[in-house]
Amino acid sequence: MRNRIYEITANSFRNLRFLTRLFLSENNISRIDTGAFNGLSGLHWLFLNDNKMQTLEPGIFLGLEDLYWLDLRNNEIRDLQEGECLNDLKSLVWLDLEGNDIRSLNARSFAGNTSLTVLILRNNSIKSMEKNSFTSLGTLVELDLSHNQISHLPDGIFDGLHSLEILRLRNNPLISLPVDVFRGLENLVDLDLAEVIIGNINVNMFQSLGRLEKVAFSKFEYCRYAPHVRTCTPRSDGISSFENLLKNVILRVFVWTIGIITSVGNLGVLVSRAFMKAENKVHTVVVINLCTADFLMGIYLLIIGTHDVKYRDNYNQHALEWTNGVTCKVSGLLAMISSEVSVLTLMFISLERYFIIVYPYSFQRIKTRRAIMVLACIWLFGTLLAVVPIIPVEYFGNFYGSNGVCFPLHLHEPRLRGWEYSVVVFLGINTTAFIAIVLSYTGMFLSIRRTRRAAAQCGMKGDMTYAKRFFFVILTDSLCWLPIAILKVMSLCNFIISETLYGWIIVFVLPINSALNPILYTLSTTSFxxxxxxxxxxxxxxxxxxxxxxxxxxxxxxxxxxxxxxxxx
Known part of the structure; x- marks a missing residue:
């Protein structure tokens, strides 16, 4: 090892018949003559890794009938020469070709190596494989094809590998898999599909793998398609884990706390508004609509909390049923309607107040009937936004079932099916509404301040009262929509959003407006x-x-x- 050997000529080791291990790694070997290893009849291990070999010429391994382990890692091998050079290794069990430049495999590449149990082809440039590339390897126990350029797996590519226990396909540009790609692998125990996007993933792909104990996916939600597997990674998407719909105690506590506060607070306002004598009927109608929308958010959180309890410590076995089920879609629908109707109603309140305060003489106060018509349009538009993704078209896929809490923010997977629609709703419509709210309250405050000073009133204290109230209105909207907008932009720019942060956004940040609106628009008012x-x-x-x-x-x-x-x- 670590010499300057660049060539091995014929019969270089002919008198070393008792040699069992030969280390030639980390040299400059680029040429091996035919018969170079003649005489090494007792050799079991041959290490040729980290050299400069480009081809494996036929006959270079003649005489190595008992070779057990061949290490050819980190060379420059492009062509296996139809496997002719490997045909002489009748007892070969372990073949390591990691880190070479192999481009393709065919039915003859390993046809003569019927005793192989470990074949490592990791980190090559393999783009194509014929259907029968591994058919002759009936004794193979481990096959590593990870970190290659494989974009398509032929039907039946793994046929005949009845002894295979470990299969690694990590980090290949696969976008789909044949439904029966793992057919016949009844002894498979460990499957590595990390960093592989499986657009057509379904539960039938893994049903035949009865002995599968460990599987690695690129996305946590793929685990739901292999519910019988004991260990699945990644174990969480920031919200759910392999065991629980809500992965940690803090999320569980908050989903119940905020859900109860939001439900009780908004329901209390609805009841109190029914008994309060309304001085401004328009304002009362608007606030009732706002509380109704926010009440739906509380119901949504309680539904999620209830199913978290239902699936406690056993979530993955029910994940597919939950995310594809009607309850998940309905809860996501309620949250989406609540979110959109709430933010659009807040924008309506802000604009109506702005025009009344800033243009008191030129703007005619809106009548109750017209306000009801505007609110009806808001509800219709918000409901339409929420219902459209349920339409069974390929574009949306499972829009609401992309995560365990059934809300389609798509921060962790910004290019998931229907991502453009999610961007339009949460970044386009909601950000526009938020900007309108901020500008409206800023304009109101400046107008009130200017009017009070023009009337020669001692207005510092009064200005501060208005400023505080408007500040808290804008603050709650900012706490809700500003982080979501920023994170949405970051995810679209390929910044990695922390899994834990994503969980907090869904459970805590998103409902904050719904929880605080009853205080801002009812409980803190003089009339109440x-x-x-x-x-x-x-x-x-x-x-x-x-x-x-x-x-x-x-x-x-x-x-x-x-x-x-x-x-x-």
Whole structure:
């Protein structure tokens, strides 16, 4: 090893009949003459790795009848010469050709090596293989074809490999596999398909592999197509894991916490609005619609949390059923409708307020009937956006079932089926709405500030009140849509989005608007505070019995409650 040998001539080792291992690696060998290894009848291991061999001429391995292990790694071999040079190695068990420049394989490449158990062709330039390339290798236990240029596997390419236990196809430009490509591999235990995109993947590809214990895919969601396999990698997509729909405790806690807060908060607003006396009917109608949309987001989160509990510690066995099922599609549909109707309603609120405040004389306040028509259009448009991906066309594929939480942000796979539609919705429509909201509230604040100062009012404190309120409205929208827009752009620019971050976006960031909207648009308003205090006062009076013989009259003056009691007539 590590000399300057560049050539091995005939009969160079003819007197070394007891030699069992020969190390010639890391030299400059580019030529081996016919009969170079004559006399090495007892040789078992031959290491020729890291040399400069370009071809394997017929006859160079004559005399090596008992050779067990041949290492030809990291040479420059392009042509196996129809396997003629390997035909002399009748006892060869291990053949390592990693790191060469082999371009193709045919039925004669290894036809004479019927005792091979390990064949390593990793990191070559193989582009084509004939159907019967490995048919004669009935004893083969491990076959490594990873890191090549294979774009197509012929039907029946692995026929006859009944003893094969390990098959590696990692990092090949395959875009699909024949449905029965693994037919006859009943003893396969370890399958490596990492970094391979399988566009036509389905459960039938792996059903016949009854002994398969370990499989490596490029995408976590592929694991659902091999539910009987004990170990599947990658083990998570940032949201789900092999065992659980929601991979960690924090996600599980938050999905229930935010789901309950969102559902209860919006339902409470809907109930309270039904009993509150509406001074501005348009605003009430808009807020009711907003809360209804946000309430759907809470229902969506509770559905995900419920199924996480249902599939706890056993998710992969049910993943295919879940992601292809009606419940997943319906929950994704609810989340999409909630998301789009909510953001479009917020934009409508912002624009309506903007024109009323900035142009109070030229803009006529919108009437209730027209507001209802606008909101109906928003619901129709939002529902249409959510329903279109369910249409059974090839373009969308399983749009909502691309991940365990059934929401199609596609951050981890920016070029998944239907990605253009996802970009239009979440980057186009929602970003436009967000910009409109920010500009509207900024314009409102500047107009109010200018008007107050023109009226010679001491407006610093009042300006701060408006500024704080508008700031929190913009902040909540920013916390929700700005991270999603930024990450969406980054994913399209081929930045790798952290798996953990993706989980947080879906479970925590996406619903933040739905959870906080009841506070911003109802619970923090003066009208709600007045109504709530009135109900609280009535409850106290009713409990204490102080109202006996009296008539209670409550009226609002300058934002404070005044309780006037009059003696009954």
């Amino acid at each position: 505070a007045v109504w709530f205090m009135r109900q609280l006062k009535r409850g106290k009076l009713n409990t204490s019995g102080c109202y006996n013989g009296r008539k209670v009259d409550m009226s609002e003056s300058r934002g404070h409650l005044q309780v006037k009691s009059k003696m009954a007539a």
